[in-house]
Amino acid sequence: MSITYLAAIREAQAKALADDPRVFIYGQDVATFGGAFKATKGLSEAFPGRVMDAPISEDAMVGMAIGAAIEGMRPIVEMQFADFSSIAFNQIVNQAATLYWRTGTPCPITVRLPSGGTAGSGPFHSQSMEALYAHYPGLVVLTPATVEDAYSMLLEAIALPDPVIFCEHKLLYYHLKAESLPVENLPIGEARVVRSGQHATIVTYSAMVHESLKAAGMMAEDGYHIEVVDLRSVKPIDTDTVLASVARTGRLLAVGEAFPWGGVTSEVIARVAAEGFDLLDCPPRRLNARDTPIPYHPNLWKAHRPTADTIYSALTNLVRL
Amino acid sequence: MSITYLAAIREAQAKALADDPRVFIYGQDVATFGGAFKATKGLSEAFPGRVMDAPISEDAMVGMAIGAAIEGMRPIVEMQFADFSSIAFNQIVNQAATLYWRTGTPCPITVRLPSGGTAGSGPFHSQSMEALYAHYPGLVVLTPATVEDAYSMLLEAIALPDPVIFCEHKLLYYHLKAESLPVENLPIGEARVVRSGQHATIVTYSAMVHESLKAAGMMAEDGYHIEVVDLRSVKPIDTDTVLASVARTGRLLAVGEAFPWGGVTSEVIARVAAEGFDLLDCPPRRLNARDTPIPYHPNLWKAHRPTADTIYSALTNLVRL
Amino acid sequence: MSPVTAEKFITTYRWMLLARILEDRIASLYRAGGAIVGGVYLGRGQEAFSAALGVHLSRERGDVFGGLIRDMAGRLAFGEPLLDPARSYLGSAKGPMRGRDGNIHRGRPTEGLPAMISHLGSLVSVVSGMLLAKRLKGDPPCVGASCVGDGATSTGAFHEAMNTAAIERLPLVVAVANNQYAYSTPTSRQYACENLVDRAKGYGVTGHVVDGTDLEACLDIFERAVTAALETQTPQMVVGKLLRLSGHGEHDDAFYVDPHLREESSGRDPLTVAETHLLEKGWGTPSDVDAWTADAVERVREAMTQAQREGGPDAAVETWEALASRHLVEGGNA
C-alpha cells in the first residue's frame, strides 16, 4: 500500500466522520465532485447529508461553521484555495478566534486551506497565509509536511476544542507518499527534528521541509551536517525544540515559502535571538519568497520561492560565517 | 496656535483636496457628519461632491477606490475603525496590492485606519493591523506617531503612486498637540531617532513611541540613557537607522502595541539579528500586547498593552543583561 | 393568525418598558460620567419591533435570538437575565463576558444568545449555522432570529448569509429594523431600492413589512413570521420601519436627523403608541401603567445596584488564554 498526502487528508476526514457524529464537511464542490483536489472524494456518498456543497460565500461558510460549533458540532470547512480564505478573514480572526476568550464557549472548527505555490498557478492560487492567522490570538495554525502528519494532525485538529487553520500544501498532494497511515504521532505543538546534524539548523515547515532536506543532502556532500527542524505547527511554535537544535549547531537558517515581511521565519529568528542568543555562533539568517505577488509563469515562479539550490547557497554562506 | 494629531489629519486632507483635483474622500459618515472622529469635519462643505458617504460596504469602498485610481484619481478611503478593514482585506491585499506588479498600472489609494487601543473600546475597535498589511507585497504601511508626521506623511501618502495603509492612532487624536504644521519633514521610509542615548535602543512606532519616551525618562532617573527610534513607516522599515542606533547602544528592545506573533517587533528583531548580530551586546528583546483579543474593561486593557511601566521594567532587565 | 391578546400585549409592553427604563438609567449614568464602561447605544424607538420578536421565541424550544445593538427589549423578552446588561455596562467581572468584552456584545452562546461582534452582518450566518447544527443533530424544530439595521443590509456578510440560509431552507427570521439612519447616513446613501423587503424575493425568502412603532402590528407580524419559519422551515425577512429616537450612541446629538422624520408615523415613540393602545382597548388603566413602571424601575434599581457593588475584573488573576486547549497557549513576549 502506498498513500499520498492528499489521500491521507481524505482518510483523516473519513475517519473523523465515521468516529464522531458531530463532524461534517462544508465547502465549495466538496460533495458530488469531491472537492477541487478530490480531498473529499467519495465522502458524500459514504456519509450522506454530512458533506455539503456551499455557495461561493466564504464569509458565510465560516460563519455557519462557527454557529454549528457553538451548538456542539465539529465542522470542517474546505476553502477551495487558501487564497480565498481572504473572504472569510473577518469571520476567522474576529468571530471564530475571539469566541472562546470572549464568552467561554469553545469554537471547534477546522478550516482547511490548500496552500502554497505550484507552477502556473499565479498570485491567487498559491498563497501561504499561515502568518496572517498566526498573528491573531485564538487560532491554532498547522502546516503538515508529511503524509503521516497530514493524517494525524488533521484528526487531532478536528478533535481540538479550538479553531484550527490547517494549511495543506498543494505541491505535496500527489507527489508525497507513505507506506501506511500512522497509528501514533507527535502531538500538535511539537516540532520534529527530521534530520540531525551539527553544523547548522534549518527551521522550516510545510513543503520547504523537502527543499531543505534536499539542500541538507547537498551540504552533506560538501561535508556539512545540517539539522532540519520541521515546525509542524506555526502557532504555537515549539521554541524549545528549535532552541535545542540551535544549541547543538550554533547556526540558524529559517526557511519559509511565504512573503518575507513578518512571517514564520521572522518569528522564529526573533525567538531564537531573544531566548537563545548565546547559542548562536553567527547571525541567524532567513530565506523567504520574494516580496512580490507569486508569479504565474514557471520561469518566474521558480525564482520567487526558496528552492533546494537557494537554500544550499544560503547554507554555504552560513557555515562559513 | 495649537493643533492636534486629529486636526493635522484633517488639515492634510483639506490641503490635498485643495491642491489636487484628483483627490476625493470616501467613507462611512465622512460627509455631513465629518467622520466618526471628525477627521473630515467641514470638508464636504468646502469641497462639494468630493467627500462622499459610503454604505456599510468596506469591500466595495476599497474596490471603488481602486477603480478610481486606475482612472487617475487619488482616493482616500476612511475606515470607520481599522478593525473594519478586515472586510476590505481581500480588496486591499489581492486587488490593490497586486495591481501595479501584475499590470504596470499604479494604484494610488490611501486607506486611513483609525487604529490602536483606547480604554473601553474592546476587541473590535482597538486593533493594530499594520503587520497584516505589511506582510503582503505591494503596500506601503505608515504609522505616524506625531502631529507633524500625521500631517506630512498623509500628504506624502496621497501623493505616492502606490496603495498606502495609513495607521493613525486613536489615542493620539485629541491628546497630542503641536504648535504648528510642518513645512518640511523626513520622507516616508526614514525612521527618526526621537531621543538619543547610549545604553539601549527602543525601536517602536505609533502610540508606543510616547510610552517608550516616558519609560526612557524613567530610566534617565536611574542613570541610563535610552535611545528611542520611531520607525514611522513599518513597510518599508528603515533598517539602516535601526542598525545605526543599535551600533551605538548594543542593546535592543522592540516595542509594539499589536499582537505578539509575527508583528513589527519580530520583523525588527529578525533584521537586527541577521544584519547587526555583532552590534548586539546581549539578546534583543521585545514587548507586545498579550496574545488575546483586546479587552474591553480598562482594568484588563491596561494590562494587555505595553505601557511606560512595563517598558521600563523590560529596559531595566535589558540594561542589566 | 390569532388576534393579539391583551395578555401578550401587556407582557410585551412590560418588556419594552423595562428596556427603556434600564437604558434611560444607563444613559444618564453615561452622561454623568464615571460609572459606565465603554460606549452606550440605545434601542430607543425600536422596543416594539425588538420585543415583539423576542416574545415569540422560546428558549425551551431551543430558539436562538441573535440580537444586535438596539435589541435590549428583545433580549430581555427572550429571557436574558437583567443582570447581564447591568453587569456589562457597569463593568462587573461577573458579567457574562467577564470584562473581556461588553455592553452590546454580551451574550450567552450556548443558551441561545450568541454574542455579536462589531462587524455588522456577520452574525446572520452564525445564527444560521446554529440552526443547521440543530437540524443535523436531529433537535426538535426551532427558530433562530437575527437582527440587523438598514445599514447592515449593505454588508457582504448579510448577503452571503441570507442566500445561504435560503439555500439550506433554515428556519431563520431576519428582523431588519429600518430606523432610517446608519449612524449619520440616511437611507438614500445606503440603498436604492424602494423598500428593503424587495430583497426577499431575490433570496427566495418570504418578506414581511410592518410599522415598527406599532406594537400590535409587530406582534402580529412576528407571530406570522415565526410560525412560518417553524412550519415551512424557510427563512422569513421582516422589515420594520421606525426611527432611531436617540443619537447613534449617547455621544452623538444626531444633529443630522431630518426633523420631518420625527413628525411622520414612523417617528412615533413605540412606548407611547403601545400605552395609548392598551388604554384605549381597556387592557389596562393609567394606574396599571404606573404600577408596571414602578416595578420596572425597582427591578432596574436592584440589578444596577447589585452590579455596581461587584468589582471590575482583576488583571492579576486574568488567565490571558485565548484557547480552550490550554496546552497550546503561548506566552508571547520575549
Next chain:
Amino acid sequence: MSPVTAEKFITTYRWMLLARILEDRIASLYRAGGAIVGGVYLGRGQEAFSAALGVHLSRERGDVFGGLIRDMAGRLAFGEPLLDPARSYLGSAKGPMRGRDGNIHRGRPTEGLPAMISHLGSLVSVVSGMLLAKRLKGDPPCVGASCVGDGATSTGAFHEAMNTAAIERLPLVVAVANNQYAYSTPTSRQYACENLVDRAKGYGVTGHVVDGTDLEACLDIFERAVTAALETQTPQMVVGKLLRLSGHGEHDDAFYVDPHLREESSGRDPLTVAETHLLEKGWGTPSDVDAWTADAVERVREAMTQAQREGGPDAAVETWEALASRHLVEGGNA
C-alpha cells in the same frame, strides 16, 4: 430599439467564431501538454452573451469591459488585441502581464480592460470605481460592463458592489451569465430565488433577462441595457441563461452535469444557433461562413505562432518590485 441589423449580427458572429477557434486551439494545445502555461477555462457556450455585450461597448467613448473567466468573445469584440490572449496562454514575456499573471487574468486597466483577480465578485466595484472617476473627472458619458457567473452572485463583494453602484447611479451593465453551474455546483445549491434577475429590484436597478444562446436576443437586450445605462445613468442587470459547454476548466470532464440540461434550449451551442439564424435570414451563405472561419483560423494561427516564438519571462531580468515607488522597495531576505 432598432432591430438587429445583418451587419451587426455578422460582426458579432465573427467575434464569436474567432473566440471559439482561439479557445479550441488553446484547449488542444493544453491537452497535448507542454505549450500552455497555467490552467485553461473556456467561454464555450457563452460566446453570444459575451460578444453581444462587447460589441455594444466603445473604447472611443471611454467604456470599460470588465470581463471574467469566460469572456474571450466579449473581450475580443471590445477590442482586446488577439495577441494578448495568445501571449498569455503561451507564456510570452511580451503579454500584457509579462508572465507575472496570466490567461483569464490578463487585462489593460488603463485601456478600459481591467485585469480580474481570481476572487469572484471583486471586480464589480472596481469597474464601478472607474465609472465614478470618469464622472468626477467630467469625462463624457460612458458605460462600464462587469461580467459575473451564477456562482459569483453569491459573493458578498458582488452584493456590496451592486448596492453601491445603485446608490451612486453609475452607468454599469452587470452581465450575469447563468450557465447553470459554478464549477460542479448546480444552481439549486447556489441560490434559492426563481431567477437571479429577481435581485435587480432589491438593488433598485433595472433587470433584463435573455436567452443567452440566442445571439439576436442577446444583441437586442444589450443594446437596450447599454443605452439605458448611458441615458439614465443607472445600473442595468442582464441575466442570460445558457449552459457551460465544457468542463469548469479543461482538466474537468464535467461528469456531474445533468444530461437533460443539454437537451434544453439553454443547452444549445450559440454558434450553431447564430449560424442557422444568419443562413435562414439570408445574411450569409455557407461559403461565407467557411470564409469567415478560414479567416479566423488564419488570424489565430498567426497570433499563436508569433506568441509561441517569443520567449517566456527571464527571472534574471525581472525587477521583483511590487511598488511603483521604487525607492520604497525592500529587498526582503536576510
